[in-house]
Amino acid sequence: MPQINLISFGQFEVDFVHKIAESVSHDYNYKVAIREGHLDLADFFDPTRRQYNANELLKMVDTLFGDSGVKSFGLFNVDLFIPILTYIFGQAFLGGRTGIASTFRLSNDRYGLANKKETLLERTIKEVNHELGHTFGLVHCHVPGCVMTSSTYVEDIDQKKSTLCSNCRAQF
Amino acid sequence: MARKISILIVDDEQSVRDSLYNWFIEDGYHVECAEHAKKALSILESESFDIVLADIKMPGMDGLEMLRRIKTLKKDSIIIVMTAFASVDTAVQALKDGAFDYVTKPFDPDDLSHLIRNATKQISLSEENEALRERVVSLENVEDIIGTSEAMSQVLREVESVAQSNSSVIITGESGTGKELIARAIHSNSSRKFFPLVSVHCGALTESLLESELFGHEKGAFTGAMYNRKGRFEMADGGTIFLDEIATISQKMQVELLRVLETHNFIRVGGNKEISSDFRVICATNRDLKAMVDSGSFREDLYYRLNVVNIRIPPLRERSGDIPLLVDYFIRKYCNSMNRTTVSIDSAALKRLQEFDFPGNIRELENMVERAIVIGNGKKITLKDLPIRKITVPSNVESLEEIEKAHIQQVLSNHEWNITRSAKALMVDRVTLYNKIRKYDLKP
Numbered sequence: 001m002p003q004i005n006l007i008s009f010g011q012f013e014v015d016f017v018h019k020i021a022e023s024v025s026h027d028y029n030y031k032v033a034i035r036e037g038h039l040d041l042a043d044f045f046d047p048t049r050r051q052y053n054a055n056e057l058l059k060m061v062d063t064l065f066g067d068s069g070v071k072s073f074g075l076f077n078v079d080l081f082i083p084i085l086t087y088i089f090g091q092a093f094l095g096g097r098t099g100i101a102s103t104f105r106l107s108n109d110r111y112g113l114a115n116k117k118e119t120l121l122e123r124t125i126k127e128v129n130h131e132l133g134h135t136f137g138l139v140h141c142h143v144p145g146c147v148m149t150s151s152t153y154v155e156d157i158d159q160k161k162s163t164l165c166s167n168c169r170a171q172f
Numbered sequence: 173m174a175r176k177i178s179i180l181i182v183d184d185e186q187s188v189r190d191s192l193y194n195w196f197i198e199d200g201y202h203v204e205c206a207e208h209a210k211k212a213l214s215i216l217e218s219e220s221f222d223i224v225l226a227d228i229k230m231p232g233m234d235g236l237e238m239l240r241r242i243k244t245l246k247k248d249s250i251i252i253v254m255t256a257f258a259s260v261d262t263a264v265q266a267l268k269d270g271a272f273d274y275v276t277k278p279f280d281p282d283d284l285s286h287l288i289r290n291a292t293k294q295i296s297l298s299e300e301n302e303a304l305r306e307r308v309v310s311l312e313n314v315e316d317i318i319g320t321s322e323a324m325s326q327v328l329r330e331v332e333s334v335a336q337s338n339s340s341v342i343i344t345g346e347s348g349t350g351k352e353l354i355a356r357a358i359h360s361n362s363s364r365k366f367f368p369l370v371s372v373h374c375g376a377l378t379e380s381l382l383e384s385e386l387f388g389h390e391k392g393a394f395t396g397a398m399y400n401r402k403g404r405f406e407m408a409d410g411g412t413i414f415l416d417e418i419a420t421i422s423q424k425m426q427v428e429l430l431r432v433l434e435t436h437n438f439i440r441v442g443g444n445k446e447i448s449s450d451f452r453v454i455c456a457t458n459r460d461l462k463a464m465v466d467s468g469s470f471r472e473d474l475y476y477r478l479n480v481v482n483i484r485i486p487p488l489r490e491r492s493g494d495i496p497l498l499v500d501y502f503i504r505k506y507c508n509s510m511n512r513t514t515v516s517i518d519s520a521a522l523k524r525l526q527e528f529d530f531p532g533n534i535r536e537l538e539n540m541v542e543r544a545i546v547i548g549n550g551k552k553i554t555l556k557d558l559p560i561r562k563i564t565v566p567s568n569v570e571s572l573e574e575i576e577k578a579h580i581q582q583v584l585s586n587h588e589w590n591i592t593r594s595a596k597a598l599m600v601d602r603v604t605l606y607n608k609i610r611k612y613d614l615k616p
Contacts, residue, residue, distance in 0.1 A: 026509075055187070081278070083188055084192050084277060085279055144356045150199060152280075156368060159368065159370060163509075
């Protein structure tokens with residue numbers, strides 16, 4: 001069975017990462033191996049924006065953990081940006097082998113709402129599945145509910161399912 | 173399928189070009205980059221682009237000069253200018269020179285996405301207008317709507333005819349008939365498909381929560397509201413809002429909703445600034461709204477505002493001819509998601525399914541097929557895998573009591589003696605059902 005390496009950077013509850021791995025494994029029918037990554041995130045911090053450069057992080061995860069024949073996915077809990085955008089939830093190399101996502105802006109308490117562990121877990125699974133979809137060459141989809149629909153606002157994520165629509169599934 | 177929209181990015185900063193390139197490639201656009209205006213103009217001479225996203229401040233020829241030159245090459249080009257410096261003067265000048273819009277770096281992803289979708293919508297509308305006379309309409313993204321019966325074909329014809337309009341739609345049908353799927357099909361086949369379809373399950377929220385969900389709230393509007401939050405109407409800007417279980421909303425929310433539908437303006441909870449949103453509304457209900465209007469529990473003016481087009485989804489018992497197709501679809505769906513080899517169904521089991529009433533409609537059939545795959549032998553679904561027991565009313569029975577007894581026995585059996593579900597199907601409360609079970613001495 002082909003493999004996805006899920007690498008956690010930062011402190012996550014063990015159960016949280018396991019549930020993500022389980023769900024991703026089910027949705028893509030890939031074996032998911034959990035690994036821990038250690039990076040000095042200070043190297044990626046932009047003091048003027050007080051955020052972390054996702055382009056550089058993605059490249060670093062690809063350099064350190066990218067492996068032919070498997071997908072590598074880095075999970076962070078810091079505020080990610082790319083130069084042109086104020087923030088991003090995650091990103092990936094389209095048709096490549098690496099993706100990253102952060103839980104930072106997925107948590108309800110970031111928006112002054114009651115924090116629900118299940119909501120954070122669901123959103124993270126969707127974000128991981130979405131970015132992994134890009135590594136499989138899938139682009140954004142216009143079928144409502146498909147995990148590959150673009151989400152630029154946190155509650156957009158709640159509007160979709162964690163799985164691919166039949167069109168994307170056929171391409172995958 | 174719609175053609176790929178092409179975007180040319182013109183910016184002297186490599187990191188900006190790379191970020192935008194990756195962003196748009198993931199969105200499925202065809203993208204090219206140029207590091208200065210001269211190169212952009214040379215690309216545009218040989219290749220046509222739908223959208224040009226250009227920085228204003230560049231060495232050599234600046235963005236405004238380039239904008240004017242592009243407009244002489246192709247008058248209807250969509251050009252969006254961007255700059256790191258918020259300057260009203262340059263913005264006004266760019267718009268006067270024919271720019272489609274103006275943005276300041278760095279962008280909010282939501283704003284960028286919205287801006288490009290607006291541009292895409294304009295392109296697709298003008299192309300649709302040109303091709304309108306010879307266009308052959310075919311529905312997209314309806315693969316999940318299964319059925320070839322006349323009743324379902326009629327529903328799809330209605331979806332096709334209503335999709336391109338902006339009219340409000342009420343979808344009626346019993347629980348489990350697939351009302352949300354029809355709402356998605358309408359949205360996916362409308363010119364709003366590049367914008368979100370935002371769903372709200374009105375029945376699941378209390379009045380105050382629903383108000384905050386629909387209209388959003390301002391920081392400090394209530395205890396715990398520490399940040400501003402967009403409401404669903406705002407999120408649906410450019411797209412469609414789907415209000416499920418519309419019959420459950422309170423009289424107060426009916427008034428609020430009517431006002432928003434009439435003006436498309438609203439104020440966030442705790443706010444004082446009026447927000448405008450361009451959305452289309454689709455509602456769904458399993459109740460008889462007209463009867464609710466007659467009894468005074470649903471506002472007549474709101475009813476007529478919503479009920480411009482009414483699409484009725486037939487219950488499964490009215491299209492039992494579609495059951496084999498649906499069963500086949502659900503078998504493939506669940507075998508695929510459970511990573512199992514596709515099972516088949518024997519003719520006796522299929523016949524039993526076709527004879528069954530399905531009070532819970534397609535949802536009930538789907539659950540039944542899923543259950544049969546889980547508990548079955550992995551090769552063939554047979555009668556013993558189905559939670560349906562055939563109970564026939566003796567032909568010599570004529571009394572109402574005997575018919576009631578047989579019917580209750582049948583419904584209990586269909587629901588595996590789950591009292592809550594059986595009572596719901598019989599439309600009686602649980603106590604009444606228990607009394608009937610005692611009265612007729614019914615046993616599993």
